[in-house]
Amino acid sequence: MLPRMRTLSRRRAATAAASVALLGAAGGLGLVRAAAGARQPSGRGAASTAAATGGRNASSSAETTSIGQQPGTEAPAGDPPRVASIHRFPVKSCGGEQVAAVQCRRLQPLPGDRRYMWVDAEHKFITQRPREPRQGNGGLGVPAMATIHASYQPNGALRLAAPPHPQYFGLEPLELPPPPPPTKLSVSASASAIRRMTCTLFSGEAKVTEEHASAGQWFSTFSGVGGVQLVRSDESATTLGDDWRESRTAFQSAAFPGEEASAREIPLDDGGTILLVSSAALEELNAKLTEKSMPTVSMERFRPNFVVEGVAAHAEDDWLELQLGEVRFRVERPCTRCSTVLVDQASGKPDDVNWLSKVLARYRLSRADPKYGGFDGQGTKFGVYITPLNSVCTNGLF
Numbered sequence: 001m002l003p004r005m006r007t008l009s010r011r012r013a014a015t016a017a018a019s020v021a022l023l024g025a026a027g028g029l030g031l032v033r034a035a036a037g038a039r040q041p042s043g044r045g046a047a048s049t050a051a052a053t054g055g056r057n058a059s060s061s062a063e064t065t066s067i068g069q070q071p072g073t074e075a076p077a078g079d080p081p082r083v084a085s086i087h088r089f090p091v092k093s094c095g096g097e098q099v100a101a102v103q104c105r106r107l108q109p110l111p112g113d114r115r116y117m118w119v120d121a122e123h124k125f126i127t128q129r130p131r132e133p134r135q136g137n138g139g140l141g142v143p144a145m146a147t148i149h150a151s152y153q154p155n156g157a158l159r160l161a162a163p164p165h166p167q168y169f170g171l172e173p174l175e176l177p178p179p180p181p182p183t184k185l186s187v188s189a190s191a192s193a194i195r196r197m198t199c200t201l202f203s204g205e206a207k208v209t210e211e212h213a214s215a216g217q218w219f220s221t222f223s224g225v226g227g228v229q230l231v232r233s234d235e236s237a238t239t240l241g242d243d244w245r246e247s248r249t250a251f252q253s254a255a256f257p258g259e260e261a262s263a264r265e266i267p268l269d270d271g272g273t274i275l276l277v278s279s280a281a282l283e284e285l286n287a288k289l290t291e292k293s294m295p296t297v298s299m300e301r302f303r304p305n306f307v308v309e310g311v312a313a314h315a316e317d318d319w320l321e322l323q324l325g326e327v328r329f330r331v332e333r334p335c336t337r338c339s340t341v342l343v344d345q346a347s348g349k350p351d352d353v354n355w356l357s358k359v360l361a362r363y364r365l366s367r368a369d370p371k372y373g374g375f376d377g378q379g380t381k382f383g384v385y386i387t388p389l390n391s392v393c394t395n396g397l398f
Helices: 010-023 143-147 213-223 246-255 279-291 355-364
Strands: 006-009 029-033 082-088 097-099 101-105 116-119 149-152 158-161 174-176 196-201 204-210 229-233 274-278 306-309 319-324 327-336 379-391
Touching: 029 082, 082 101, 097 149, 116 196, 116 204, 143 213, 174 213, 213 229, 274 279, 274 327, 279 306, 279 355, 279 379, 319 379, 355 379
Parallel strands: 274 306
Antiparallel strands: 006 319, 029 101, 082 097, 082 306, 116 229, 149 158, 158 174, 196 204, 204 229, 274 379, 319 327, 327 379
16 A cells, blocks of 8 residues: 655645755755555656555654645545656756656755756747747747756766657757766866856856757757747756855745755756646646637646646645655645646647636735745746655665
């Protein structure tokens, strides 16, 4: 029998706050696995999954409940809550890969997620979303890049592959060597050849290193956009002073007092750490779309890292903490959706009519929620960002 994931409801916020402090001393690595037999979302890059690891309550002072279960009530009948699938996206705005398991580190982003990014000749980031002038970034929108399959090879190399479409016949997959270990970067014989630079990412400046020119040429052939470079997040940049998103630094200082000096890696994401979405949330959305005789959508549009099933739609809205396998997480804030959801991830084409946002806004548009300490904003919410609190493995996997 699969062990259940656990959460702390925000209704127990006072008790949960004490739990955070108790969990704060733990460290090391932990493993999250997708459950064997879990319903898998459609899409490329699917991988076989292994049995979910068990978890124990690391705090005796805080009452815990199974995911989706209110304190003092019985768990709902049916399949137990579990991780349905795990996803990571090596290159920002490109298609990603589904993995069976992932190691998590305390306060750190998902390993390998959103570590690469395309930039134009002016060093402004390139995104798949239709251009949004309100962002003030002047970034170029290339929706078709959603169809590029980015994945990691066993040796850590990055592989880029165009979709099997006549338009891209002759564009062979490209494999880039893995980056040198950060500890050896300063003394490596090739260190002088590594070009560090800054690029515009939304309203901030991100520290990156430039990848081989062949990667930019590959994307230019794919997209027809000239002067493109592939960059990687600078391994030497940390939240101690290099984070382009001030809101993330402020959240971490507020959520983890006393640990402001802890160095945390900076992925090239939109400001959240790890994205979690319940599968029932998508089912509810598709039911509403069907009622209006509109086409349904897949989970790929929402680009989550963790998909959980066996819980009510948007149950994650009320969680303060949760446990996936042996790894405990703190909920940062809801994910306010951008126009990426308007791009069909399989075809790389934006919707002709903005029907999806209109349906979502009817029941998911909300103002900033003060319970997130000022780190939430107004908008259409779908899923939540989470941060690893502690990482403990007791199953002999390490």
